[in-house]
Amino acid sequence: MSRKTYKQRAALFSWVLFITLICFFALKKELLFDSSIFTLLPQSDQQVVVRNAAEKMTARFSNRFILLFSGSDEKQVRHAVSVMADGLEQSEYVGKVIWQLPKAELIDFQEELFPYRFTVLDARVRKQLLAGEYERVRERAILRIFSPLSTGKIAVIDDPFGLAAERAFNSFSALKIGLSNGLLKVTAAKQPTYMLSTVLTASPFLPELQRGVLAIVDRHKAQFAAQGVTVSMSGMLMHAAAGAKQARSEISTIGAGSLLGIIIAALLVFRRFKPLLLMLIPVGVGCILATAVTILIFERVHLVTFAFGAGLVGVSVDYALHFLCERHISTAGVVLRRILPGLLLGLLSSVTAYAAQALAPFPGLQQMATFAVAGLIGSWLTVVICFPLFTRDDALQPLAAAELFSRVRRSFPRVDQSRVLAGFFLCLLLLASVFIWRSEGRDDIRLLQTSPVQLLEQERHVQDLLGLGSSSFFLLISAETLEQCLQEEERLAPLLERLREAELFDDFQALSRVLPSLQRQAENERLTGHLYQGELNALYDLLKLPESRASEAGDRFTQEHGNTLTPQRWLELNGSEGWRHLIVSRSAGSAATVIHFSGAYNDQLKVKLAELAETEKAIYLVDQVANISHLMSSYRLQIINLVVAAYLSVFLLLFVRYGREVWRVVLPPLIASILTLALLVGLGQGVNIFHLMALILVLGIGLDMGIFLIETDESPYTWLAVSLSICTSLLAFGLLALSRTPVLHHFGLTVLVGLSLVWLIAPTMRKA
């Protein structure tokens, strides 16, 4: 064995060992799919208090899900709820199932608030007391006592004015839910509809959890459907599972598609199986290594990274094809030496283009860049290390396809010979530039949405029926103490009421509506005192009850003086459960509460609240959707800068080697990119961040092409290799353009158009 072969074998052995080790460690870590929009995004530059609130709200949405059961037959619906609850309680991933009021907790929620009837007042009663309309409060008390529709008990001594009953009757729950025979009934629904809500014990992204919980839900759902009971669901779990499922199916479709493309193209060109098998090795190694490295570095692999990574197959095949084609006309000893500069430059330019992405503080981009760089290096090393050894004994054998492709290429007019063509390109470029310049970016969060429309509609349906406030749009009130937050909310309340009356939203949920500030409670008690002084005797006269009883009621008021509902006491009440999440933080020296809005709020509300947040120091408007759109727009601009910077550095690198001939390498992908962008604008898609990311790929493959060609002096075999490579990429990304995930669709379409243009433009810039 020659020394050279020995060295080659040693390198091969180390390489295999290295890959095995990496895979071993990666396999020990569990693969978690992620499809959440938020993990794609960078840590926001918002203040800590705002970020905490946003995270808490998102987490609340993540770790629970809600099921609504409806049907025309109430008994069937009620039965379905209990069957589903039984089923879910069996699962280890479900911590708590809330669907009925346990018998032990049957003490009316209103009873526990009875001691605070003088301090926590109904809004209308308070308004009348403030206006000094005491006799109207008395009139209502009389009406209630005689009405056949009296609400709640009549406690003539403890509460002759029925303050507790007033508050109870107008009390609003956090959700549009009422108790019906012990179950939770949705009040706003037309058909009998009941709610079941659960708290998960682990992340909704955990595959076992998704399988375990959804199997129970789906099994029962099918069973109930036969009984005329429909089940709708809301929660991150549903979206996470759908995202993971879609990722798996799209990865396999796209992966299989591009693989099939490679196989057909390779068989047509090489007419043998060995080159085909050889091609698949670096592609496979690249994918495995990319996946392993990504898993090792990141906690969860986002579905977008994965689907994007599946397309990497197309790029990594470049190196293999280049080697294999060249090997047909060069002997084993010289082939690598001949093409190594080209391979190296190709790798360098692609890695530069991708590494530029990693500089953006955008976790999604970083993950994709890591995946791409690891995959490319893996494929490249596999070609360089293994191929000389594997093809050692292959005979030289000219390929008919090379001649055919070369003829096609030579039939293109050349730019440096045809002024018409040069002028045509120039005009086209100018037109395209103007077109792009005048277009507007599109930074809509819906681009990031991975869930099918049907699921999103189901989600909205459930949220609307329950009157759930959005977890991504709310006001945040921050102060030193909870008492200050509550006072601030109370100061804000009249304004919010006005906005509600102007129908900017349906309703708002604020803590101060159920837990008034201590300051307000003291004021309420003073007002109640005036009411007792002025109206108690008159009330008893009307009821024809003795005066001694009136003084008994008066004494009761005095005895219970100072019975205030402190936040601590309130937290201990059963009835506070549905409201506690409105307190975002409460620690020494700082507290924060949120105000939610429900119903279809409009943009006018956002403007009004934004104005408010501008002027008030303690109030922040948190609008995750706007934040994300804003972030996407800023990263779109950042990526443009990065692409330009990457392009310039690649240009410099190539200029050093090729001098003035560099335009033949750089122009085809550049022109193709600009024309693609213009075309996308023309299609009305608006340029978004994902188009730009795809263009980086177009640049990578396009530059590879130019470099390989110029390095081998435009050998027909190089042209064959790059054409084959583009062909396989087109197949892979063409399928991506069919994806239902908007991100992948935009990405695929851009690469499809871009690469086709690169292939058409490149021959016009050939040397001879």
Next chain:
Amino acid sequence: MKSIVLRVILLFFPLTTYAELSFQELAMLSDKPEQLQGRFTQEKYLSVVDAYLNSSGLFSYQRDAEILWETKEPVQSKVVLTPTAIVNRQGEREIVSLDSETNPMVGVLSEIFFAVFTADWNRLSGYFAVSGEQANQQWRAELIPLDAVIKQVVSRVELKGDTLLREVVLYESGGDYTRIHFHELSR
């Protein structure tokens, strides 16, 4: 809260002479007059003060449209119930007005309420267990709420009647009760 529903439902329900002891049979026999009106006297016993509060007035109902409950003595007041709202009036002034949009509870009330007047016994039977007896032209029925929450407010309801419902007594868990007597009924 549910006690309101109960009271309203039971007050106006016109029963036939041959009232039977199950909802199913009641459903077959129950008369559904388009409208009904008359007078009522109401006696409320308050155990805390060991005293009776008496009131009286007029009532009328239009099937599926509205129910009017007008107290004349000792105070003047009107309560109007429609499928979607409960409005309390004193003179021309609206004292309390609730609709199913602003108060979801009202939605539930009117749902059950109109179930009664369309004789939807199937829905009602989800709320009560019934027992009773019959002698000559007189009958007496007792309804026990199935729902523990309702039961905490109204422990038991007694109905008495002949061709139509004549008396309703609502027993509350605290020892209070309300006895309503109907007379001068006309269709």
